[in-house]
Amino acid sequence: MPKIQVIKAGVLSSIQDAGRKGIRKFGFPEAGVMDLAAMYAANKLLGNDPNAAVIEMALSGGTYIFDAPAFLSICGAKAPITKNGKAIHTQRVIAVQAGDELSIGSFSEGLFSYMAIQGGFQVPIWMQSASTLLSVGKGGLHGDLLEKGDEIPYLLTDSKPHLFRELDYALPERRAIRVYKGPEWHLLSEESQEQFLQSFRLGSEISRMGYRLEGATLKCYTKEIASSAVFPGTIQLPGQGLPIVLMKDAQTTGGYPRIAQVFEEDLAILVQSRPGQEVQFTFEQDKI
């Protein structure tokens, strides 16, 4: 099988697909791509299965060399992209030849981007998914972030994708993120309940497990709860009073008060926010 060689990996690159569903009951985070819409669009452009495994990249892309001809698509955060040193457009399918070098630079807008390849990257399926689960070092290529020297297999296909089709994706519009009140919302002080709806900034501590927010220090009448279920999009309040929004690799239960839960459809707005950017929450309706 031909391979893509990783010359430079980027800071947080890993193999992902749609992740694992229904196994939080066994303690497994779902993992999977942070921005599902971007992965779907990248795969769709190539005529792939929507869940075909992709390379997820954060903050910057990296440099890759191809063993054999391939068709690719790149979708998500905006970045300068070059093939053999020349800037290329990425709104359509990208064709590469054996020996071509593709470089994806630092992202200028958005935080996560995806490289899909016709037929999908070929890594072993572990627990129903190709997704890397960093916390236990399993899944993906070798259970870890991609690094220099890695080789990721892909299929050699005869069929040609539509070369003139355009990528159907735009970074999420930056607007207030809709949330539901969490099970411990009522334990926030009244002042903190108001402060929560004023704006936060995205902190610099961001990972696939969670994003830390900066802004008003919130006060909760309880510092700890009997550990209970959390999900991607759950907003926890640790003792020091700055909220954390849990993401795809988050643990399955937690002991911090859960003050809110982000609408599933709106989580990508936060996913694609950059450290320092403003984050605003809103209750769309009083009840669910």
Add this chain to the structure above:
Amino acid sequence: MWTSFLLNNTPYKVFQMRPNTWILKSGEKGEIKKLYSLLSYSGQSEIADLISGREDLTLVLHQGVSHPKALQNWLKALMQKSTHETIPIPLDHHLEVDFSKGLDWDAVLKYCGLAKKEYIENLCARPLEVAMLGFLPGFIYLQGLDPGLQVPRKAKPAVSVPAQSFAIGGDMAGIYHFSSPGGWHVIGQTIQPLFDLDQPLKPGDRIHVKAIWSEKE
């Protein structure tokens, strides 16, 4: 908003976290465990996931349920059905544990005032029972540990517990599927992993521990 309803005359506190996700709590000890077992066994295709917390359970459904009343009715019907149909008989599993690989024997034996041989004989004398799964990936909680064998958790968790560790903490035994930080006392290592996604254990399943010695004591 938290609301409450009755199921079989037991009051439950209920919270809708997302359209398809409900937290259920009960003031009456044991009721949540029973409900967790019932839901685990029910084989209901509507259930997408079921997460046990320390004092509650969280039910994830494939489709949203709009109102607590609808959830209550669905659970009521499920409870009625389960009394008519046979609840599956708990399965027996045999688990070989290498007790030479215990890391915390000194603390455990000192606390219990037992010799190692005695401790292990007692432990293997009766099957343990699967209480719940999760918290850490593939972690298995086992109940039924003889009070004489119980040791409080470590005051300071170990930085790294090896994969497949057989450990005790409080009134439970447990198996770490993966290496992770952990506060339980490691007394052995399972020869085979007990967690298997394709044949997951169910609450109530019985675990028969068999002692293996990789080193002469």
